[in-house]
Amino acid sequence: MKKRSTINDIAQQAGVSKRTVSRVINGAANVNSDTRKKIEHIIKQEGFSPDKKARGLAVRRSYLLGIIYDNPGTFYIDQVQEGVLDVITEKGYELIVHPCHYHQDNFVDNCLNFVKRSSVDGVIVLPPVSESSGLAENFRQRGINYVRMTSVKLDDPDKIVISDDRTAVEELARYLAAQNHSDIAVISGPGAYSSSIERLEGFCQTLRDLNINIAKDWIVEGNNTYESGIECGRLLLQKVPRPATIFANNDEMAVGVIKAAHDLNIAIPEALSVVGFDDNLMASRMIPSLTTIRRPVAQMASIAAKKLIGQIEGLPIQNTQSESVIPRLIIRESTSKK
Amino acid sequence: MKKRSTINDIAQQAGVSKRTVSRVINGAANVNSDTRKKIEHIIKQEGFSPDKKARGLAVRRSYLLGIIYDNPGTFYIDQVQEGVLDVITEKGYELIVHPCHYHQDNFVDNCLNFVKRSSVDGVIVLPPVSESSGLAENFRQRGINYVRMTSVKLDDPDKIVISDDRTAVEELARYLAAQNHSDIAVISGPGAYSSSIERLEGFCQTLRDLNINIAKDWIVEGNNTYESGIECGRLLLQKVPRPATIFANNDEMAVGVIKAAHDLNIAIPEALSVVGFDDNLMASRMIPSLTTIRRPVAQMASIAAKKLIGQIEGLPIQNTQSESVIPRLIIRESTSKK
DNA sequence: TTGTAGGCGTTATCAT
DNA sequence: ATGATAACGCCTACAA
Numbered sequence: 001m002k003k004r005s006t007i008n009d010i011a012q013q014a015g016v017s018k019r020t021v022s023r024v025i026n027g028a029a030n031v032n033s034d035t036r037k038k039i040e041h042i043i044k045q046e047g048f049s050p051d052k053k054a055r056g057l058a059v060r061r062s063y064l065l066g067i068i069y070d071n072p073g074t075f076y077i078d079q080v081q082e083g084v085l086d087v088i089t090e091k092g093y094e095l096i097v098h099p100c101h102y103h104q105d106n107f108v109d110n111c112l113n114f115v116k117r118s119s120v121d122g123v124i125v126l127p128p129v130s131e132s133s134g135l136a137e138n139f140r141q142r143g144i145n146y147v148r149m150t151s152v153k154l155d156d157p158d159k160i161v162i163s164d165d166r167t168a169v170e171e172l173a174r175y176l177a178a179q180n181h182s183d184i185a186v187i188s189g190p191g192a193y194s195s196s197i198e199r200l201e202g203f204c205q206t207l208r209d210l211n212i213n214i215a216k217d218w219i220v221e222g223n224n225t226y227e228s229g230i231e232c233g234r235l236l237l238q239k240v241p242r243p244a245t246i247f248a249n250n251d252e253m254a255v256g257v258i259k260a261a262h263d264l265n266i267a268i269p270e271a272l273s274v275v276g277f278d279d280n281l282m283a284s285r286m287i288p289s290l291t292t293i294r295r296p297v298a299q300m301a302s303i304a305a306k307k308l309i310g311q312i313e314g315l316p317i318q319n320t321q322s323e324s325v326i327p328r329l330i331i332r333e334s335t336s337k338k
Numbered sequence: 339m340k341k342r343s344t345i346n347d348i349a350q351q352a353g354v355s356k357r358t359v360s361r362v363i364n365g366a367a368n369v370n371s372d373t374r375k376k377i378e379h380i381i382k383q384e385g386f387s388p389d390k391k392a393r394g395l396a397v398r399r400s401y402l403l404g405i406i407y408d409n410p411g412t413f414y415i416d417q418v419q420e421g422v423l424d425v426i427t428e429k430g431y432e433l434i435v436h437p438c439h440y441h442q443d444n445f446v447d448n449c450l451n452f453v454k455r456s457s458v459d460g461v462i463v464l465p466p467v468s469e470s471s472g473l474a475e476n477f478r479q480r481g482i483n484y485v486r487m488t489s490v491k492l493d494d495p496d497k498i499v500i501s502d503d504r505t506a507v508e509e510l511a512r513y514l515a516a517q518n519h520s521d522i523a524v525i526s527g528p529g530a531y532s533s534s535i536e537r538l539e540g541f542c543q544t545l546r547d548l549n550i551n552i553a554k555d556w557i558v559e560g561n562n563t564y565e566s567g568i569e570c571g572r573l574l575l576q577k578v579p580r581p582a583t584i585f586a587n588n589d590e591m592a593v594g595v596i597k598a599a600h601d602l603n604i605a606i607p608e609a610l611s612v613v614g615f616d617d618n619l620m621a622s623r624m625i626p627s628l629t630t631i632r633r634p635v636a637q638m639a640s641i642a643a644k645k646l647i648g649q650i651e652g653l654p655i656q657n658t659q660s661e662s663v664i665p666r667l668i669i670r671e672s673t674s675k676k
Numbered sequence: 677t678t679g680t681a682g683g684c685g686t687t688a689t690c691a692t
Numbered sequence: 693a694t695g696a697t698a699a700c701g702c703c704t705a706c707a708a
Contacts, residue, residue: 006684006685006686007685007686007687008685016694016695017694017695017696018685018686018687018695019687019688019694019695019696020693020694020695022686022687022688023693023694025686025687026687030693030694031693031694032693032694035693035694049454049455050685050686050687051395051457051684051685051686052391052400052456052457052686053390053391053392053394053395053400053457053684053685053686054391054395054684054685054686054687054700055685055686055687056391056686056700057389057391057392057395057684057685057686057687057699057700057701057702058685058686058687058688058699058700059686059687059688059700060700062390062391064432064434077415077416078415078437081435081437082437085437089455094402094434094455094456095434095435096402096432096433096434097419097423097433097435099416099419099420099423116387117387117427117432118390118432119389119390119391226623255623258625259623259625262625281619281620282619282620282623285564285593285597285620286624286625287596287597287600287624287625344700344701344702345701345702345703346701346702354678354679355678355679355680356679356701356702356703357678357679357680357703357704358677358678358679360702360703360704361677361678363702364703368677368678369677369678370677370678373677373678388701388702389700389701389702391700391701391702392684392700392701392702392703393701393702393703394684394702395683395684395685395686395700395701395702395703396683396684396701396702396703396704397684397702397703397704398684
């Protein structure tokens, strides 16, 4: 492996001190434009780029960012990665992944340990891990930079990226009402998640406003897994009378509902409409394909990355990005139409 | 953020030189066992761990590993990550991800650039990117450590982890024959991929040996996407006579075939059996659920990680791990039984 | 068994 | 506008 050239090589070739080269690299103002050009030329010619370890050592930074997420539940992790990488690569950062298990009791320590070990400059926390106020509190106390992706404003504006799930489900509720859906049931997510609450309340409230009421026992709580979707679906569909429409808190469960309906010989969408949330990779490929709501995950990730770098580099907090992102309703075959 | 303690702090507290602390950290032999214990105690007490940047700077290593993969097609990326992390974390390495676009013409440069930028100590290359001999050749020339995950032995044993797809599809062929399947068609993957070739040839050859022949025009080539599966499926199913069983090169396409059959009102598995490859997240959730072949991806990833670290640290090449891994047939509802 | 001195590639301090 | 010189935290000759 041909030895990489260093700042010293560049300095020598340019006949200047390395301090001057450093100035050029970092875009300092006080450099003669001729020497600057000369140095820039040599840098390009040599294909030189500053060593991150050395630079990091000097400025006490690693130029590494982490994403923390719970592995099994995560369908959209590569979209997130892409969104983050888009932003950070050009700023000289690299991305380290940390899958973890949200429901293990040592999970906070596990994450803290990760941050220490890897010496990342900051982390982006994805849902549902982002719901953990314990983790966030620990980060805050230790002065660890972080940004959370969630559904409600449960932290400082510069530490959070919000998808406005409530507005999204309101749109869904209005759509269903307009299509004459009435016997509607809901499979909610874990009650501890704010996203579950947002989606459930936003949905029910809007329907109420439209004079459609949901019976208490037509609202059941699942845990966002496929299996749980099957179980809750079966439960709802065996009631007499039974719902004609089921809104599940995520696609995983919605697919479970489809399975349950199939087992009970209930035709979709003729006898039952099903709606999910996420637009994961299965949604469009199921038969029937799934009506659902898509969060612009990559976009959220990009925003999160920008905010995080802002924190790290101590930039003035820009409120430009602070509006929340609104998920979009995607109508497919699993819902009947007027 | 409380200042992290350094090797100097430890040395001072222990009343020794930092050279001695360094010896303890790196497990050198020549240290008085009393001083060692003392130092180890202080290290633990302080929660000290050596700074990777500084160490890396001294040893010319970053303690970062990369995985290179093609984003859209990758369903199993988190399994890979888990397998890799299991191995590397305890050895002090961290994982950086690099999604790329295999079919962009600058992709080799893109990857080389990634390696340079991030200064990873080595990379693991996932299929189908791992098929690129151009990329591997470039790595080799530049002395960049790498390990490829593929289906055939197309590189040095220490640079490759093989899943024996051929053996797996042989098992499939024998199973289908035993279940009296006969009118069998194949949707192969891109002809340029060795995995496609292995699966196609292994499958057809075994069937031939069992006196089941596949007509030339019942073998079509897809590109491993869902859309391509629909297209090829439709093509095959509109032939007269039409196949009663279709083996697709991956689950994505198999799901496409199911869609095509559904559109043509062909019942699965009564009138058509479908088999995929991968056991991706959809396979078990489709209706009907998909008979398929599962590569032990996490296990392969672990092996790859071990080999990579072996290269980096110049360990003697261990042949213990060199046997290939055999994917397993998983029988579900999409295939009819005797 | 232990310590001293110097270097890894970069940025920061303080002169000039 | 530029340059010596000293960090940054660790490791490795070489000595003692």
